[in-house]
Amino acid sequence: MSSVLVCVQPARGHVGPTKPIVAALLAAGHEVAVITGARYRQAFAELGAEVTVLPPEADFDETDLDGSIPGRAGLRGLKLGRFELANFVRAMPAQLSVVDQHLARGVDIVLCDPLFMAGMALVLREHRPRVLALGFLPFTAPTLFQPPPDGLADRARNALLGRFVPWMLGPAQELATRQVRELLGTETSVLFMDWPMHSDGVLQMTCPRFEYPRSTELPAPLHFIGPTTVSQASEHPLPPWWDELDGSRPVVYVTQGTVANDDLGRLVEPTIAALADEDVLVVVTTCGGSLRTGPLPSNVRVADFLPYDELLPRCAVMVSNGGYGGVNHALRYGVPLVAVGASEDKREVVARVAWSGVGVGHARRSASPRTLRRAVRTVLADPRYRDRAEEMAAEIATGPTMDEVLKLITSS
Incomplete structure (x- = not known):
């Protein structure tokens, strides 16, 4: 049996797909500890996992983002986007301190939310446990990947993105580079959004046909495991209608x-x-x-x-x-x-x-x-939309079972 540390941001869209994996690991006899926010302590504790709450400077309440994240209120549009990216990176030292407390006790595998930025510091260390990224966000690495251009409009879009993306990510990237230097004593050219590509694999929660094709081999193995979230009547009662x-x-x-x-x-x-x-x-x-x-x-x-x-x-x-x-x-x-x-x-x-x-x-x-x-x-x-969606459903249905996902996680 393995000792697994799960690091997940306190957001419903991140916690939902993570809980079934934690439950399956526990049912299979693995030791599981979870680091997340106070809002989701009980959700994981009820599964039987050991839960550590993030320190206040790294925690937030998704139902009151302006109230729980200093400096966010009043921002809109691109300013808000740049702020939020930098805010994710800013949490890296506080997150890593909690991760290291668990690693000191012995951890075989870390499952990490791609926006849990301690993952970046962790994968850049010379000595570390096996690290897998949880792919419940669109797969964009290397940032930002787009499908092959089809005509002048697509080429113009890609040229615009080539100028926009460095500006958008700039403040967060500068902060990430500085924090890696301070935490690890090393320089890095890794983009903070691309750290999963330096992990031991990405568990992408979709099917291959929903992600853009790539002509070059990726640095980290990409495993399409399909959506994992479960939402049944036992959790949400049915209405009278x-x-x-x-x-x-x-x-x-x-x-x-x-x-x-x-x-x-x-x-x-x-x-x-x-x-x-x-x-x-x-x-x-x-x-x-x-x-x-x-x-x-x-x-x-x-x-x-x-x-x-x-x-x-x-x-x-x-x-x-x-x-x-x-x-x-x-x-x-x-x-x-x-x-x-x-x-x-x-x-x-x-x-x-x-x-x-x-x-x-x-x-x-x-x-x-x-x-x-x-x-x-x-x-x-137009039946083509339904036909295409049903093709996706068939591909998801033939993807790995949860038992096979556990083998991906626990096999070195």
Whole structure:
């Protein structure tokens, strides 16, 4: 049996896909310790893992980011993006101090969130345990990888990205380089977003067809293990209107994810307005957010949370803000998508939705009812989107089982 240390940021979209792996490791008899934020201490403790909470300077509350992260309030757009990248890197020393306490007791394997920046320092050490990155974010290494250009527009986009990316990542990269120097006494040219490529492997939680092809061999092994998140009725009870999802009319599910729901006017409310007169059943999860609309159209049903593993097999389309986990959960069940998002990693996810042919993607923070109506109609009317999503589902179904994932983790 192995001693496994799991390092995960305190965010639902990171914790959700990590918990099933932790549970499977424990069930197989491995010793598992987890480092995460205070908000998720109980979630892992209930599984039977030893849990260490991050120190305050490295912890945050995803339901109150402005209140729990000093200096964040008031920032918008690119300034907010640059700040958040640097803030992830800033936590490296505090995270590493907790990691080292566990390593001193003996650890065989570290499973690390790609945004848990102690991972960068860890993989650059000469002597370290086996380190695997948890791939619940779009696979972008080397930063930022794009599909081969197809025409002048793509070449112009790549040229623009070539200038934009160094500017966007600059402050965080300077901080990462300095902290590695101070913590390890060494210089590095490794990009902070690319540290998983210096690990012993990446457990990417999707299927190969949802990631761009690469013509060159990657420095670290890339293992496509499919989505791991589990969301069942035992966790989220079914609402009284559940029997209406009987297939008598297409179900369009809309969500802004579990974090970006402070303003449901970005996607949820425009989708409700867009589909008010359509012959579909619109199912909405607010995930803690609040609708500002007046009386809802007669074809709309609302819940705070719903069990994805029960809901998605009944859906004709999922309208998503581009969360990687939610999108891949939909693909597990062959559900085509309308994806609208531009914050965090969502622009990358939206691009993959369009590129892979599983849906319509708009890389923007919000969309109008007219745009959303057209997109949903397009996906419902064109069987190629459903066919492509079902191809993804078949590929996910033939991917590694959880037992095989455990062998990937514990085999040196």
